[in-house]
Amino acid sequence: xxxxxxxxxxxxxxxxxxxxxxxxxxxxxxxxxxxxxxxxxxxxxxxxxxxxxxxxxxxxxxxxxxxxxxxxxxxxxxxxxxxxxxxxxxxxxxxxxxxxxxxxxxxxxxxxxxxxxxxxxxxxxxxxxxxxxxxxxxxxxxxxxxxxxxxxxxxxxxxxxxxxxxxxxxxxxxxxxxxxxxxxxxxxxxxxxxxxxxxxxxxxxxxxxxxxxxxxxxxxxxxxxxxxxxxxxxxxxxxxxxxxxxxxxxxxxxxxxxxxxxxxxxxxxxxxxxxxxxxxxxxxxxxxxxxxxxxxxxxxxxxxxxxxxxxxxxxxxxxxxxxxxxxxxxx
Ligand SMILES: Nc1ncnc2c1ncn2[C@@H]1O[C@H](COP(=O)(O)OP(=O)(O)OP(=O)(O)O)[C@@H](O)[C@H]1O
Numbered sequence: 001x002x003x004x005x006x007x008x009x010x011x012x013x014x015x016x017x018x019x020x021x022x023x024x025x026x027x028x029x030x031x032x033x034x035x036x037x038x039x040x041x042x043x044x045x046x047x048x049x050x051x052x053x054x055x056x057x058x059x060x061x062x063x064x065x066x067x068x069x070x071x072x073x074x075x076x077x078x079x080x081x082x083x084x085x086x087x088x089x090x091x092x093x094x095x096x097x098x099x100x101x102x103x104x105x106x107x108x109x110x111x112x113x114x115x116x117x118x119x120x121x122x123x124x125x126x127x128x129x130x131x132x133x134x135x136x137x138x139x140x141x142x143x144x145x146x147x148x149x150x151x152x153x154x155x156x157x158x159x160x161x162x163x164x165x166x167x168x169x170x171x172x173x174x175x176x177x178x179x180x181x182x183x184x185x186x187x188x189x190x191x192x193x194x195x196x197x198x199x200x201x202x203x204x205x206x207x208x209x210x211x212x213x214x215x216x217x218x219x220x221x222x223x224x225x226x227x228x229x230x231x232x233x234x235x236x237x238x239x240x241x242x243x244x245x246x247x248x249x250x251x252x253x254x255x256x257x258x259x260x261x262x263x264x265x266x267x268x269x270x271x272x273x274x275x276x277x278x279x280x281x282x283x284x285x286x287x288x289x290x291x292x293x294x295x296x297x298x299x300x301x302x303x304x305x306x307x308x309x310x311x312x313x314x315x316x317x318x319x320x321x322x323x324x325x326x327x328x329x330x331x
Pocket of ligand 1: 025026027030031048053054057222
């Protein structure tokens with residue numbers, strides 16, 4: 001989505017600041033040695049890195065499911081290590097891999113969990129549940145009375161997101177939220193989630209193993225290595241285009257050129273002038289669309305150029321070589 005973070009933060013979204021946080025588990029494991037990171041209000045930041053590098057530990061320190069050994073965590077200007085953890089968790093939505101819905105409660109009751117704890121009036125809760133189910137694409141009349149086992153994996157995941165958003169939290173933490181569903185459903189949920197985020201503009205920290213998911217969802221991506229070491233913190237295109245270390249280069253992999261195309265828009269700068277004569281036989285792509293889609297259009301034709309249109313009118317052509325140049329890394 002890559003919108004300017006902060007500028008359009010949703011109502012009540014708060015920045016998150018991690019200052020030199022450390023976690024040493026009682027058995028001596030140094031899960032996070034020293035990490036500082038700032039997430040702007042309304043920004044979606046993805047934490048990614050190899051298994052065991054400390055991603056979940058970092059996430060759970062933000063809502064104090066795990067207490068940091070050292071360092072400070074601020075939500076806006078509030079130091080979360082100084083507030084009551086239960087009150088804190090009501091201000092922070094939390095979505096986990098298998099959602100953790102209460103099996104013996106209906107969908108509506110699940111979504112109403114935090115409003116119930118906050119003792120909202122019944123009608124306000126009912127209205128909010130209705131609004132949220134619609135927001136996540138579930139018809140409240142059809143799904144509100146079902147139980148979790150009567151839903152598909154993707155539907156359960158949506159209920160999990162609706163529940164996390166119910167009391168309008170200032171921050172949303174998501175630990176592998178889409179990994180339990182199959183790849184096709186996952187892609188659809190990711191797209192819907194981006195639409196939802198464009199509407200609510202929460203500050204979100206999302207943990208994933210999946211680089212494609214990170215690139216698709218993140219305004220910025222934090223790549224961590226063992227011990228919660230921050231290897232690079234950048235927008236997806238910058239991360240893929242200029243990996244900051246051999247670790248990151250290896251982590252983002254050899255196919256990062258292709259991934260980079262997915263986050264690079266076709267702009268006026270890369271166009272050549274329209275050739276004389278007819279361009280109707282050339283594949284057409286829209287200005288502002290992704291270079292990856294343009295590559296797809298070129299690969300399914302034998303043409304050397306795609307014609308680029310703006311508001312339906314041709315404004316130039318994009319050559320194969322220019323297109324492939326867009327995927328080449330800057331290093
Ligand atoms: N309760 C605990 N006691 C001791 N060590 C722990 C505990 N929980 C996690 N660890 C260790 O801390 C390190 C970081 O774990 P964490 O779950 O944060 O990593 P992760 O990056 O989220 O991993 P994954 O991607 O596999 O979920 C690992 O070495 C793990 O074994």
